[in-house]
Amino acid sequence: xxxxxxxxxxxxxxxxxxxxxxxxxxxxxxxxxxxxxxxxxxxxxxxxxxxxxxxxxxxxxxxxxxxxxxxxxxxxxxxxxxxxxxxxxxxxxxxxxxxxxxxxxxxxxxxxxxxxxxxxxxxxxxxxxxxxxxxxxxxxxxxxxxxxxxxxxxxxxxxxxxxxxxxxxxxxxxxxxxxxxxxxxxxxxxxxxxxxxxx
Amino acid sequence: xxxxxxxxxxxxxxxxxxxxxxxxxxxxxxxxxxxxxxxxxxxxxxxxxxxxxxxxxxxxxxxxxxxxxxxxxxxxxxxxxxxxxxxxxxxxxxxxxxxxxxxxxxxxxxxxxxxxxxxxxxxxxxxxxxxxxxxxxxxxxxxxxxxxxxxxxxxxxxxxxxxxxxxxxxxxxxxxxxxxxxxxxxxxxxxxxxxxxxxxxxxxxxxxxxxxxxxxxxxxxxxxxxxxxxxxxxxxxxxxxxxxxxxxxxxxxxxxxxxxxxxxxxxxxxxxxxxxxxxxxxxxxxxxxxxxxxxx
Numbered sequence: 001x002x003x004x005x006x007x008x009x010x011x012x013x014x015x016x017x018x019x020x021x022x023x024x025x026x027x028x029x030x031x032x033x034x035x036x037x038x039x040x041x042x043x044x045x046x047x048x049x050x051x052x053x054x055x056x057x058x059x060x061x062x063x064x065x066x067x068x069x070x071x072x073x074x075x076x077x078x079x080x081x082x083x084x085x086x087x088x089x090x091x092x093x094x095x096x097x098x099x100x101x102x103x104x105x106x107x108x109x110x111x112x113x114x115x116x117x118x119x120x121x122x123x124x125x126x127x128x129x130x131x132x133x134x135x136x137x138x139x140x141x142x143x144x145x146x147x148x149x150x151x152x153x154x155x156x157x158x159x160x161x162x163x164x165x166x167x168x169x170x171x172x173x174x175x176x177x178x179x180x181x182x183x184x185x186x187x188x189x190x191x192x193x194x195x196x197x198x199x
Numbered sequence: 200x201x202x203x204x205x206x207x208x209x210x211x212x213x214x215x216x217x218x219x220x221x222x223x224x225x226x227x228x229x230x231x232x233x234x235x236x237x238x239x240x241x242x243x244x245x246x247x248x249x250x251x252x253x254x255x256x257x258x259x260x261x262x263x264x265x266x267x268x269x270x271x272x273x274x275x276x277x278x279x280x281x282x283x284x285x286x287x288x289x290x291x292x293x294x295x296x297x298x299x300x301x302x303x304x305x306x307x308x309x310x311x312x313x314x315x316x317x318x319x320x321x322x323x324x325x326x327x328x329x330x331x332x333x334x335x336x337x338x339x340x341x342x343x344x345x346x347x348x349x350x351x352x353x354x355x356x357x358x359x360x361x362x363x364x365x366x367x368x369x370x371x372x373x374x375x376x377x378x379x380x381x382x383x384x385x386x387x388x389x390x391x392x393x394x395x396x397x398x399x400x401x402x403x404x405x406x407x408x409x410x411x412x413x414x415x416x417x418x419x420x421x422x423x424x425x426x427x428x429x430x431x432x433x434x435x436x437x438x439x440x441x442x443x444x445x446x447x448x449x450x451x452x453x454x455x456x457x458x459x460x461x462x463x464x465x466x467x468x469x470x471x472x473x474x475x476x477x478x479x480x481x482x483x484x485x486x487x488x489x490x491x492x493x494x495x
Binding site for chain 1: 200201202204224226227228230231232234235236240241244246248293294295296297299300379380381
């Protein structure tokens with residue numbers, strides 16, 4: 001037996017068919033909606049590479065049963081740039097009124113024209129900061145870290161180092177040694193603060 | 200597999216009565232791991248996410264009525280004053296992502312001896328309100344854990360509310376593990392002072408087939424504190440009393456050797472945590488204002 005799941009992904013209503021009852025939200029996002037940004041690694045909530053926002057709250061999508069997402073709102077890394085933009089401009093966005101279409105989400109790549117500066121593609125401030133700080137190595141943990149870090153900066157615009165460590169404690173990286181990641185989050189926080197002052 | 204999505208508590212009870220083998224899923228942080236790894240293929244999944252009352256809590260005169268699915272994050276943020284031990288324990292659960300989903304009901308349903316909430320519930324004092332279409336009943340926390348990953352629930356029952364006694368004195372909690380986040384306890388310990396009744400209560404996790412209290416240690420300490428007039432004079436507890444208490448806590452543990460640690464180490468660590476927590480909570484009781492510290 002399978003089921004259909006209706007939910008909102010990156011601000012747009014989506015429908016997934018033929019979903020097996022034991023299937024995870026992560027599997028639906030990757031395999032049924034074609035959004036492979038959320039990564040599949042440990043499948044037991046240890047690594048955080050599948051982190052998405054479920055009704056605004058960061059969760060491991062590998063531990064959410066697909067059926068539990070029915071009628072709820074999911075933001076994945078593919079929609080993060082738009083999500084951050086809407087937040088900055090309007091303080092958020094009503095479902096369906098803005099957001100990232102499934103086609104542009106599928107095509108979304110953090111592939112700036114100039115890969116060093118990120119120019120030429122729309123990135124969220126946290127994504128830009130990861131590039132600028134050299135916080136990306138193999139990149140597998142990056143999507144989960146971006147979603148987790150972005151949510152922390154939304155909640156806590158002036159985080160201490162302890163706050164950052166705590167917020168990212170559920171995301172494992174096996175390349176960077178974390179220092180560059182911490183640098184990136186500090187950078188994004190500082191830029192956010194400067195922007196706040198300018199306004 | 201079938202995915203049951205009751206919209207109300209009554210519907211959930213009816214579904215559980217009709218399908219007693221249905222596995223309840225709330226935060227999913229235990230159940231989905233088993234499904235992802237093919238360790239479990241339940242015939243029915245019973246999704247409790249749409250039942251609002253399970254996500255609510257209420258602070259009463261004597262108890263906090265904690266809905267079974269209230270996420271650990273909410274406990275940490277909103278119930279630190281009323282349930283300090285449980286708030287500390289909640290903070291040691293896995294990671295923010297997991298604490299945003301998991302709750303005490305799941306810890307009780309899984310009934311792993313390593314569940315982080317158990318020592319705090321045992322030390323604070325709690326009753327688990329369970330319900331089925333046949334009616335509801337309150338199970339004292341001491342009688343809830345019946346074996347390794349076994350609890351006192353009947354197949355048609357669901358956990359509704361955990362009634363935890365509000366703190367009437369200092370409480371502490373600590374957990375031994377290799378790092379601060381994402382750790383299954385090697386062992387854990389919780390202690391609550393109850394000045395109103397002039398008693399202490401303990402909880403030990405991951406050091407016996409079920410979470411347990413160190414009852415002999417509690418009785419010893421209750422008598423020693425009474426005899427020495429400590430509750431009134433607020434004097435420092437003598438090292439010999441603290442040592443005896445710690446030794447009895449160690450003795451109450453009945454641990455095994457496994458990948459996370461040896462039985463010998465666990466017994467030792469339980470004693471250390473008991474002695475330290477007695478010191479911390481007693482200092483706080485004496486009013487020296489030592490703030491609650493995060494679990495180590």
